[in-house]
Amino acid sequence: ASITERFEPAISWDQVARLREIWKGAMVTKGPLGAQDVVRAVELGCDGVYLSNHGGRQLDQVAHPLDLLVAARRAVGRKTTILLDSGIRCGADVAIALACGADYCLVGRPYLYGLAAAGQAGVEFVIGMIAEELGRTLQLLGLAGVADLKAAGEGVVRYGGSPASRPGDTGDFGVLQ
Template structure:
């Protein structure tokens, strides 16, 4: 073969000199973004996102539950054109996907929730702000965003809890998601070992791990101090972390859900490890749907993988109630599996946080782009051309 012919076959890509761009370009799936996030973040910060409760049995089982399922695709289905849009709580979404709420988001990257909201808007997906978010309800609504939801932790301070519900309504949040799996906080041993507790108790090893990530700290030091504005209406930074530890109330019950249902006029979801009986009770109480979740394996260890609950919950609540599933979603095929089993959508937290840690807003774009591409390809390979068809044909497509 002549040199000119070799040059025509082998096109060398010029090296990318910008570390952030290079880091994202080398990540071809969510696991790749996870590796990039580990390299870019201090160890305690990465472990906070990556870890789970106690022995992390649920953390591993969530992933395994998706991977043990098998598809049975339809052949010769004519899949040149596919429509990946979905209806979630009566509104159109570019994918059957929701960006789940996460706490301490500005700890992962200084751009925090505003970067995630902007990326979600570009992707045409709903994004839920957490009560433990580091951006206020009003500030996020005032930044570039698409469909916003608010995830509510019912706290000891019921008056402040009611104020949060009202604030979300005033600022146009499209849905309220009540988390019911945090009566007490789970025991996350990685955080305990790293000293990332409330209040923080960092050890020398953790401090050394933090010190070798100067880029991370330059961003953090040039940004405003991190607080939890929803907890105390914009309290001083000193109260922020301490207040988070005392917010949760183990006495919450179904009466609290009924009170919030009367107060909140928009779509209402219950989020937690709900079995069929609790899901039915939620719908009977006027809730519009459920988000099946074990908090990504971060609360009750050894709890059931939410994907394994989807079919039974759907059978119990009927076709009209909204069912969303999270915990373990790392691939577009996981989203397809969720819909095929009966969910309206899947939700991701760690998947976009890995992107945020690896490259800020551009990293979230990368994560959502990967998931969308994988989902559309899975649809085509399954032989379906719409999300509605995937849902209808689901029982025949999954073993």
């Protein structure tokens, strides 16, 4: 059977509300496509949202999660957990996501490449490399740690998408200031 036959093609907000009634544990909604969806998820009792375009494989025509992140964070404040993935390849990408409001940044392909190349040792190498790159990025920004990065906010990074664009932005993608 095809994937469309195995899964419900659309989940309604009514279904999310019903799940919240049934499930008393932590609940995160994956795939909101705008700040309004993030607000709606929180209003329905979701503890967090997971911004993702599934690595661009299934939905490469929709906005990148980084394009939604700043508006989503501003819409719900710090009370809601925001997770983000899609296109995270290095420590600088993690820094951008965290500065723009993500609480957690998830990585997919890089560790899978490490796994394919060298098994567990490859995964450990890639995770260590991303952590080292994040540390170096923080040093170059003059920040002592991730808490300082989050406190500095999106003004400390420049991302080529719409949320962190400012007057005078060169439009470089993922270039740190």
